[in-house]
Amino acid sequence: xxxxxxxxxxxxxxxxxxxxxxxxxxxxxxxxxxxxxxxxxxxxxxxxxxxxxxxxxxxxxxxxxxxxxxxxxxxxxxxxx
Amino acid sequence: xxxxxxxxxxxxxxxxxxxxxxxxxxxxxxxxxxxxxxxxxxxxxxxxxxxxxxxxxxxxxxxxxxxxxxxxxxxxxxxxxxxxxxxxxxxxxxxxxxxxxxxxxxxxxxxxxxxxxxxxxxxxxxxxxxxxxxxxxxxxxxxxxxxxxxxxxxxxxxxxxxxxxxxxxxxxxxxxxxxxxxxxxxxxxxxxxxxxxxxxxxxxxxxxxxxxxxxxxxxxxxxxxxxxxxxxxxxxxxxxxxxxxxxxxxxxxxxxxxxxxxxxxxxxxxxxxxxxxxxxxxxxxxxxxxxxxxxxxxxxxxxxxxxxxxxxxxxxxxxxxxxxxxxxxxxxxxx
Numbered sequence: 001x002x003x004x005x006x007x008x009x010x011x012x013x014x015x016x017x018x019x020x021x022x023x024x025x026x027x028x029x030x031x032x033x034x035x036x037x038x039x040x041x042x043x044x045x046x047x048x049x050x051x052x053x054x055x056x057x058x059x060x061x062x063x064x065x066x067x068x069x070x071x072x073x074x075x076x077x078x079x080x081x
Numbered sequence: 082x083x084x085x086x087x088x089x090x091x092x093x094x095x096x097x098x099x100x101x102x103x104x105x106x107x108x109x110x111x112x113x114x115x116x117x118x119x120x121x122x123x124x125x126x127x128x129x130x131x132x133x134x135x136x137x138x139x140x141x142x143x144x145x146x147x148x149x150x151x152x153x154x155x156x157x158x159x160x161x162x163x164x165x166x167x168x169x170x171x172x173x174x175x176x177x178x179x180x181x182x183x184x185x186x187x188x189x190x191x192x193x194x195x196x197x198x199x200x201x202x203x204x205x206x207x208x209x210x211x212x213x214x215x216x217x218x219x220x221x222x223x224x225x226x227x228x229x230x231x232x233x234x235x236x237x238x239x240x241x242x243x244x245x246x247x248x249x250x251x252x253x254x255x256x257x258x259x260x261x262x263x264x265x266x267x268x269x270x271x272x273x274x275x276x277x278x279x280x281x282x283x284x285x286x287x288x289x290x291x292x293x294x295x296x297x298x299x300x301x302x303x304x305x306x307x308x309x310x311x312x313x314x315x316x317x318x319x320x321x322x323x324x325x326x327x328x329x330x331x332x333x334x335x336x337x338x339x340x341x342x343x344x345x346x347x348x349x350x351x352x353x354x355x356x357x358x359x360x361x362x363x364x365x366x367x368x369x370x371x372x373x374x375x376x377x378x379x380x381x382x383x384x385x386x387x388x389x390x391x392x393x394x395x396x397x398x399x400x401x402x403x404x405x406x407x408x409x410x411x412x413x414x415x416x
Contacts, residue, residue: 009186040186040384041259045266049152049191064151065290068282 002032002076007043008052016066023073032076063074096131096222103127104202121311128303128349132216132219133296136345139215140291144284152188155205160195171201171242175208176233184241185378189385192264199252200244206382208240211373215291216344231409232365239369239401246397247390255390298346306349311338325360325410327403333363334402337370338352338395344372360413374398 004021006043008014018036025032037043046055050064056075103126113119155174159167185206192202212233221229274283308319323329347368354364379391 040190041263044187044190044194044263047153047266049156049187051187063153065286068286070282 002030003035003057004032004075005035005037005055006052007037007046007048007055009043009076011051012040013066014052017054019035020066020069021054021072021076025076028073028076030076096187099127099131099134099281102130119311121307124310124349124353125303126308128223128306128352129300131222132299132303132345132348133292135219136215136292136295136299137288137363139218140288141284143214144287145280146186152191156191156195157199159197159201159205164201167197167201168204168241168244169199171244172208172237173203175205175240176212176237177214185381186384189382190260190263191265193256193260194263198244198248199256200248203247203252204240204244207243207373207398208237210375210378211236211240211344211369213344216348220348220351223348223357228355228361232368233362235365235405235409236373237368239269239373239398239405242249243397243401246395250390252390252393255387256386257385260385295343295345298343299349299374302342302346303349306353309350310353315357315358317367318354318359322354322359322363325363325406325413329360329363330403330406330410332405333367333374334370334399337367337402338374338399339376340371341375341377342371347371360410362406362409362411362413365409366402369402369405370399373402 006014006018006021008017012034018034021032021034024030025034037046043051043053046053046060048060048063052066053060053064054062054067056076061075062071103123106126107119107123110116111119111122113122155171158174159170162170167224189202189206192205193199196369217229217233220232274280321329322333351368354367355361374395379395382391
């Protein structure tokens, strides 16, 4: 199980990022616990200032903009972890 | 120096290509030479191809070099500086940090939390939408280096002075309470991939992200520019824009403030206005009013500051643009 958080205040790019991760996870059959973090104080607690950002297992892997599909693919791995 | 000139010549040759392409499509294939729709369409084809190609190239190269700064890094740069150098850094970095206005809030909070004075933060927020390296290169290739240099220098000055002026109003009292209480954490970050493949992927994603965000502005800007170019007679423009006096500048700012465009989208309009003989100061005031002041950004910023500060912010900018317009119109003939 991967714990994925998308940080963003609800802008269009943030929604696109959430959807992309959901899609990739479904296509790969990987179980993810996807959480949207929209509270600005909570977002800032991760030390990011550009949104949307992606946090996987407590690590900021991406900041500012919708990530590349292949990148999402590599974050979610092959499902074994 | 020789090499530089050679490079400039190559760029000019490259730009003529777009004009030749538009001539071929509109004049040769569609046989529309000498007509108003032909002139408008020629302008449209030439500028859309030129601006989109340049935009893609510049963003890709910047991405490849990883020359684009993130707001997080800017914050680290500025926070360690003394007051005056922080101001210079904020304005300069604001000009090279492309950021989406949806990031204004975290950026504002991040700067405040780092102890960066409000004036410095506001200077950054003024400079950032008005000037960026991508817009500079496109602007220079469309309206020339000299006018571009004037635009950039004036924009930087407006941003720099803005920090000082707005600080006089003690803006801290208008910052929402909760902003002061937020703590910015430090989370471990994945290191950037600096292999050639990683750089290429990053550059391509930047192109998608930025071109995806601003292509609409480019199309609208070029479309409006093309209509003016093809259909609006020169003496009509001259009558409206007048002699570059106070009314013409006030009008340019009044029209520009409610409109919003990305800095790249305003370029074709500036090109056509200058071509129709509108004085430089009026055009500069209009460009700055359109790019630097935007209602959506105001609404977003309202989440962290109260209306009085937004009023001072907008009031300062509108006044500054009028002064810029009058100044450069008065200098006409000198430069």
